Amino acid sequence: MTTENTESKTSLVATAAILMVGALLFPLVGPSMQGANKAWFVAGLSLVLVFITSFQFMHLRHDGKKLWLVLVPTVILSMVILAALLPDTVLYRSR
């Protein structure tokens, strides 16, 4: 059995509580916002929640240094997928 990556139960519960509060902020704050503000709020908050989940629950806080070789190209390629589709959207809108 491995003994790595042990977090205390308290810190895990605290992380879960932060994630839950974050998730509840979406329906609490989101509907009152409009347009670009709403989009930035949704993108920003979900990015924070994804960051917390991966670092605490998926142990990237400990394993990140060992896995950068896998994760860095993945993140870059994901950004490329998003960015590659963006020009069409922007061009369509400007028409």
Next chain:
Amino acid sequence: MSQNQSTTNLPISNGKLAMWLFLATEIMFFTGMLATCMLLRESARVPGPGVAAWPNPKTVHLEPWIGAINTVILITSSLLALFSIQELRAGNPSKATRFLGATILLGVVFLGIKATEYRSKFEHGLLPGKIGECVGGLSPENEKLLLPNGVAYVRKVQEKLRSITQGVNQENFATQKEDVKKCYELLQLTLDSKDSKNDYLRPLTPGQLGDKVNELIAQYPQLHLPPAIPNGNLWASCYFALTGIHAIHVICGLVAFLVLFLAGLMGKLQNHFAALELTGLYWHFVDLVWLVIYPILYIL
């Protein structure tokens, strides 16, 4: 191979590396899906002046609070999966099995809520390729483009109205309930007819019918009439693709957890620590993906 040859392995187990490689492909897969849906949303044709290009969550019967509850359930199940791993690491397989059972239970609750949501979509006819997209205010160009969709929508609404108003006629009309009366009147408006002043009354166009049906739905949601939603079919494709693929991932995680739970009931969970840890990692990823899908579909 000589004994003193240095190794070039990563300082993590092979299983964990394999799981992360798999998750890397999954990250790119979901990014592609999300990017496509965002592109479809942003480039959706504006149907006409003052008509929304993309349906808002209320129009398509998506309740943000139900999505939030599902998110909380998934986060809690992730937490319990971590507790299960910790207990097994501490040498308490029976406690670990109990936490595993609770994780599975919450996963099933998540799927149950999703199934209820899907049922509501089926009841309202909010399915890809089945949604009427014609409403009043469409530009002439869009109205022409949507003609086949509009004709199919009129037939669908007529069919539904006929089933609601079965047995209703001019004689017993006055004795009917208010919602049935309104449906009967609307059905008459979809047909060629005449009245005391006109020899011929033109039936409603698909756009006019869409507006009337939407008004009726707002008054009597229990009728489950098919709504008219501009770009609704694109929305439905995105919704079912994203949530459906996510649900399949949840089911896969639950099956893996169930196998481990059964091993736990047979007192063999301590032999499967690595499997539990890796399934836990996968489960957190499923949780993470939902944290992105949920706000895009339910809030934006």
